Amino acid sequence: MDELQAQHRKEQKDLQARITQKKKAASKKTRRGINEECDRLQRELIERHQAEIAAANGEPVAPVDALEDLTLSNGSDEKDAPEEPNPATNGTSTAAPAASRAKKPNRQKARLARRAAEQAAQAEIAAEEAAKQTDHRGNEKEVMDGVFKRLGLTQIEINPDGHCLYSAIAYELQGLGLGLKPDSKRIALKDTTQSRIETVTSPQHDGYRAVRAVTADFITEHPDDFAPFMEEPLEQYTHKVKFTAEWGGELELQAISRAYGVDINVIQGDGRIQKIESGDTEELDEEERARRVMWLAYYRHTYGLGEHYNALTKRT
Structure with a gap:
């Protein structure tokens, strides 16, 4: 029991x-x-x-159906049928003790x-x-969809595999015609980075490898701008960025923006828009400056694995 x-x-x-x-x-x-x-x-x-x-x-x-168990002995015949004595009890009836036991309360059942x-x-x-x-997931999706509609943006679903930030950036770089490589005047590519870029076969599916390499090298070449905000040695940090599925965040967005010379607008789940500016687009003409703007959607509750980025494109 x-x-x-x-x-x-x-x-x-x-x-x-x-x-x-x-x-x-x-x-x-x-x-x-x-x-x-x-x-x-x-x-x-x-x-x-x-x-x-x-x-x-x-x-x-x-x-x-809660119906009681009816026996064949029920009815008027029961009254007329004589009670046969039990040899073991010398004809005495055991009905009274049995009834007494049946009425005894069942404490375990109670x-x-x-x-x-x-x-x-x-x-x-x-x-x-x-x-x-609070329905965080439903509220986040409702707010996001409202912002997308207001700004004329279409969402591109990115695989939630730990590479989502870099995959979204790779998708948008190709869509904007900027390519996966940064401007050679802004960063000198090392052999390891160049090798990772040249092995990318599809920007939509594995372009994240090139973006990761460029991001890691840019952080390495500008240690004073990033190292103070790290909780581990710079070399260990950039190794994770380049070679693992470590999620990207604020530092990586700053490095990507400056390395590729693009401004990044990140739509948050509460409707706020975080603007990350590269600082290199002020001297460009209006058309080129507009071309170097990309949009990302940042989710905290909608996806099962946690924080996630999707790409956003302007509707045509």
């Missing part, structure tokens, strides 16, 4: 976690259906637990019923708390 009770507690805990997750992921349109589904799951679990406990105690399980009621109440409280939680 202890093992069965432990299993029931675990199943109840797992169900509460599932209910909480379902409530958090529900949108305004699906919230009502999710609530009904959660109530049904909770009700079915409680009914199954009660049936399993009754079976473990050797008690009959009530049928679904205790389990109370526990099931407490678990149901806890599940209801958890469901109410989940319903009150």
Whole structure:
């Protein structure tokens, strides 16, 4: 019985976690259906637990329609049928002691019923708390879509694999006609960087390797601008940028902007727009300056792996 009770507690805990997750992921349109589904799951679990406990105690399980078990001895014939004596008891009847035992209260059953009621109440409280939680994912997507529409931007989905920032930059560099290589006047490419650029076969799928190499080399050649903001040695930091799937952030955006001579606008989940300027576009004419502007979408809640960047392009 202890093992069965432990299993029931675990199943109840797992169900509460599932209910909480379902409530958090529900949108305004699906919230009502999710609530009904959660109530049904909770009700079915409680009914199954009660049936399993009754079976473990050797008690009959009530049928679904709650009809009592009728026997052939029920009816008027029972009154007329003479009671046959039991040889083992010398004709004395054992009906009275049996009835007395049947009326004895089942403390175990009452205790389990109370526990099931407490678990149901806890599940209801958890469901109410989940319903009150802020839908960060839904709110973020709604705000982002509104900004995209207002600014005339189309979102390009980037694979959330740790390279998303660099893949988004590579996609936009090609779309703007700037290529994956930075201006040779701004940075002298080392052999390792040049090698990584030349092995890129598709800017859309593996262009991130070239952007990572350019970013790492630019940081290496401008240590005074970046090293004070690092929590590890510069060489170790740039090695991760160039050769691993380490996520990119503020420092990498600054390096990319300056290395490629582009201004980057990053739309945040709350609608704010972060502007990162390279400082090299002031001397360009208006047309060229406009061409060297790229847009990124930065998400914190929408994607399962965490922070994520998507590319954005102007609608034509």
